[in-house]
Amino acid sequence: xxxxxxxxxxxxxxxxxAPAAVKPQKDFNVQKFTGKWYRVGLAYDSPGFVPLRTIxxxxxxxxxxxxxxNVNLTSWEAVPVGCLTQSYLYERTSIPGQFTYFSxxxxxxxxxxxxxxxxxxYALVVKHKxxxxxxxxxxxxxxxxxxxxxxxxxxxxxxxxxxxxxxxxLTPPPAENCPPGSGR
Ligand SMILES: *[C@@H]1O[C@H](CO)[C@@H](O)[C@H](O)[C@H]1NC(C)=O
Ligand SMILES: *[C@@H]1O[C@H](CO)[C@@H](O)[C@H](O)[C@H]1NC(C)=O
Numbered sequence: 346x347x348x349x350x351x352x353x354x355x356x357x358x359x360x361x362x363a364p365a366a367v368k369p370q371k372d373f374n375v376q377k378f379t380g381k382w383y384r385v386g387l388a389y390d391s392p393g394f395v396p397l398r399t400i401x402x403x404x405x406x407x408x409x410x411x412x413x414x415n416v417n418l419t420s421w422e423a424v425p426v427g428c429l430t431q432s433y434l435y436e437r438t439s440i441p442g443q444f445t446y447f448s449x450x451x452x453x454x455x456x457x458x459x460x461x462x463x464x465x466x467y468a469l470v471v472k473h474k475x476x477x478x479x480x481x482x483x484x485x486x487x488x489x490x491x492x493x494x495x496x497x498x499x500x501x502x503x504x505x506x507x508x509x510x511x512x513x514x515l516t517p518p519p520a521e522n523c524p525p526g527s528g529r
Pocket of ligand 1: 411
């Protein structure tokens with residue numbers, strides 16, 4: 346009887362604690378993380394983003410580290426009116442691989458976690474706000490615009506473990522001429 350009650354309670358807790366907590370890459374090295382990355386995968390299930398799923402393209406980001414350890418990301422994103430350049434400041438925390446970022450669009454602070462990277466090929470990054478699923482994103486970055494199928498599988502598995510429905514897990518096509526002069 347007691348065992349039954351315990352297992353029912355445990356089953357309920359399991360449902361309630363989803364999605365799985367994310368941990369940063371062990372021994373994260375921000376210097377090795379600098380340079381150019383292609384965002385080759387994105388999982389995002391905000392209702393407002395649904396119409397953009399089919400037009401989204403691979404975006405490009407360049408990461409540099411400021412003297413105080415914060416990170417500057419400059420990104421180029423193909424949008425219907427052209428190529429949008431933006432820069433973002435990710436503030437370091439006491440945990441390597443974990444950053445915070447103030448989103449002016451959503452008017453709230455978010456946590457950015459580099460969950461897994463081997464620096465030369467790919468990075469899995471989760472942008473999240475605890476207890477607020479709406480703004481959570483899982484991104485796959487590649488050092489080139491094409492990554493191996495195994496890496497795509499890792500990305501999909503992570504997004505599914507975070508509770509994303511399959512149709513929200515995207516691997517967009519390359520952008521044309523964004524950044525300008527890059528061809529495709
Ligand atoms: C981030 O990099 C961009 C592009 O190089 C630059 O324009 C911007 O001033 C930088 N921001 C900070 C805070 O260093
Ligand atoms: C990262 O992955 C690439 C492709 O498999 C491999 O060539 C490279 O050695 C890996 N780097 C590290 C540091 O493991």
